[in-house]
Amino acid sequence: MVSTMEINKDDSRSFLTEEHLLFKQSIREFLAKEAVPFYDQWEKEGGIPCSFWKKIGDNGFLCPWLDVDFGGIGADFGYSVVLAEELEMVGSALGGISIHSDVVAPYISSFGTIDQKQRYLPKFISGELISAFALTEPGMDSELGDIQTTAIRKDGYYIVNGAKTFVTNGFKADFMIVACKTDLNAVHSQGGISLLIIDKDTPGFSRGRKLGKTGQGCLDTAELFFDDASVPVGNLLGEEGKGLSYIMQKLQQERLMCAIGSLMAAKEMLHLTMNFIRGRKAFDKKISKYKNAQFTIAEIATDIHLGRTFVDGLICKHMTGANIIAEVSMAKYWITEMSKRISDKCMQLHDGYGNIGDDKIAQRHRDIPLTTFFTGTDETVKTLIAKNIGF
Template sequence: MSHLYIQKEHTIFRSALRKFLDKEAYPYYEQWEEDRMIPRSFWRKLGDNGFLCPEVDDQYGGSGVDFGFSVIINEELERVGSGLVGISLHNDIVIPYIIAYGTDEQKRRWLPKSATGEIITAIAMTEPGTGSDLANIRTTARREGDHYVINGQKTFITNGIHGDLVIVACKTDPDAVPKHKGISLIVVERDAQGFSRGRKLHKAGLHCQDTAELIFEDCIVPKENLLGQEGKGFQYLMEKLQQERLIVALAAQVSSETMLNQTIQYIKQREAFGKAISKFQNTQFKIAEMATEVEMGRTFIDQLIVDHMNGKDIVTKVSMAKWKLTEVARNIATECMQLHGGYGYMEEYEIARRYRDIPVASIYAGTNEIMKTIIAKNLGL
C-alpha cells in the first residue's frame, strides 16, 4: 500500500527498522509479555540505532526529521505488539511537550538522554477520581520560594515504573475560575524528594507495557521544572492531544491490518468438512467486510497524517478517526478470533493477545464517548 507521505528516505528507514525489530524485538516479545515488562536494554538499543525521538533537533541529540518517520516507527512497533505503546508515548506524546514548551536549558538537560534511551518519559494526567474531566484534577503544586511542593496521586500512567521524567498535570491555582485556568505542567524527575511509585498495575491486556500509580507527598521540584507558563497547562494539553489521538488511531489501524492478514493466512490453511474454511461463503463475506473497513480506514488515516504534517487543524477528523478506527479494530479482533475457532482462544495464536490488547484503545487519549462529544460540538450541535 502506497502512503501519501512516504518518500525514498522513509522507505530506507522502514527497512532498517524492520531488520532491527526482527533481531531485537520479535524473538523476545512473548517473553516480555510473560515478564510484564520491556527491559530498559531494549530502549537503549532503540536509542543507539536512532529510533527514539526522531523529531528532536540534531543539536539536542535527535535526527530532526519529519513526522513521517514517527509514523513508520509507530507502525512497525505496533506490528510487533501493542505493548510497545510506551515507546510511542515517549517519542510522540511526551517529548513534543518539551520541544514545544521547554526552555533551551530544559531541552539541553532532558532531550539528549531521551534520544539515547537513558531517560524514559511519561505524562501524568489521570487520577483515581478523574479521567477525561481534566479540569477537575486534584493534584496540587504550591510555590514555595525556589521550588514547588506537589501533593496528589496519579494512576494508569504509561511508563510509570520505568519513567525517569514525568510531566505532571497539577493545580497551581486551585481557586481559578474557570477551573482549567489553574492547571500547569511540572516536570518531576525520578529522584525527586517525595515522589514514589505505587502499584504496578495488572491489566487485561498490554501485559509487557508497564503501567503504574504515581504518588506525590510533599514532593519538592525546582521552579525551573515548570514547563511553559503557569496556568497554561490545560491549553498545552489540548494542543498536543491532536497528535496523541492520531497516534492511537494509527495504532488501531495497523492492528486491524495485522489481524486481518494473519486471519486470511489462517483460513487458507485450516480445513473443515474437507475443504479450507476460506472456501465457505460466510467466511468470505466476513473477510470482505473487514477488508473494506481496513481499506477505508487506511485511506482516512493517511490523509489525516498528511494534513497534520502540513499544520492543518484536524481536531474534528482526528476525533472521528480515533473513535471509528479503535471501534473497527475491536470488532475485527472479535471476528478474527471467531474465524480462528477454538485455536483463536489459545495463547499460542497471536489473535488471542490482539483480542486482549485492542479494547483499551477506545478508552485512553480520551474515551470514544468524549470523541463523539467533540465531533458533535464542532459540528455546531
C-alpha cells in the first residue's frame, strides 16, 4: 500500500493539492490490484479487456473534469495529469485510457450539442463506452487539409467514404470522432473539414485488422473503413467546416498529455536501471561503483529533472487557459526524443539482460519510440514551432 506521505515525497509540485494526492493514492492502489498483475498477459493477448474499462470507470477515475451535470466532479487538469502518470507507471499501452478521458471527451464537452453530451459523456465516465479519434489516413502527409475521407450531405445523412489508420482504441471503440472533408471545393489551407461522431453499428462502417506494433502490444490500434457509411446529420460535432479549427484548439492538451506520459516513462526507466545496477557486479565490483555508470545515471537524472521542470511549468500555464501551443510542441518533441535516448542508455547499463524480451526495461525500450509519432511526427511538430516563433 502506498501512503500519502510516500506520494508527497515524490510529488511536491506546485499544482498538486492534497486532494490530487489522495486521488493519486486511490488510482495507484486500484492499478496495483486491477492492472499490474495482468498487464503482461494483456500485452501477450494484444488488448485490454472491456471489463477493465468498466472497473476504472466504476471507481470514478475517468473524466473527473466533466461538469456534474454529466457525472463528473468539475475537477481541474491536475487530476488528468495524475491519471496519465499513474497509467504510464504501469505501462505505456494504458495510454489509450488517457486518450479516451482527456483527448476525445473534451471534443464532445466543448463542441457537442446538449443531446450529444447527454448521450455520450455519462458513458465516457462509467467506462460503458470506449471512444477513439480518427484523423490519420493511409498515405496522408503532415497537412491536415489533405484529408481524403469525404462526407457528402444527402437526405438527412452524411454519406462517408474513405479510410483511417493508426486509430488508438479503434478496434474496440463503440464510437469514434472522424475528421472528414465536407466541402470538396474548399481552399486547401481552410480544408473544408468537419468532425462527425460515428457509432460502431453505422451501416457502411467496418474495421480492418488490429495493427501489430513493435511496442505497446495491448494498446488497441486499428484501421477503419467507410463505404457509403450513413451518418445522421445530427452527429455533426460543432459547425460544418470548422473541424481544423477544433483540432488546433485541442492540440495543445493532446501534445501536453503526450509529453507527460513520455516523461513518466523515462522516470520509470531510470528507477528500473538504478535498481538493477545496485544489485549487479562486474569483475567483483558493484556496477554502481563504476564511474561510467554513475555518470550515465547522473546524465539521465538531469535530463528528467529539466524535463519535469519544463513540463510542470506548462501544466500550470495550461491550467490557467494560456495559449502555449508552441511551448507544448517543443516539450512533446524534445521529451519524446529524450526518452528514446534514455531508453538506449538504460539498455546499455542492463547489459545482456536488457535484451531479454520479457524484461521490463526491454519492454520500455520497445514502447518508447512510438511516442515520437503521436500527435504528429517530429517534422510536423518542428514546422509548427518554427511558424509560431515567426520563422
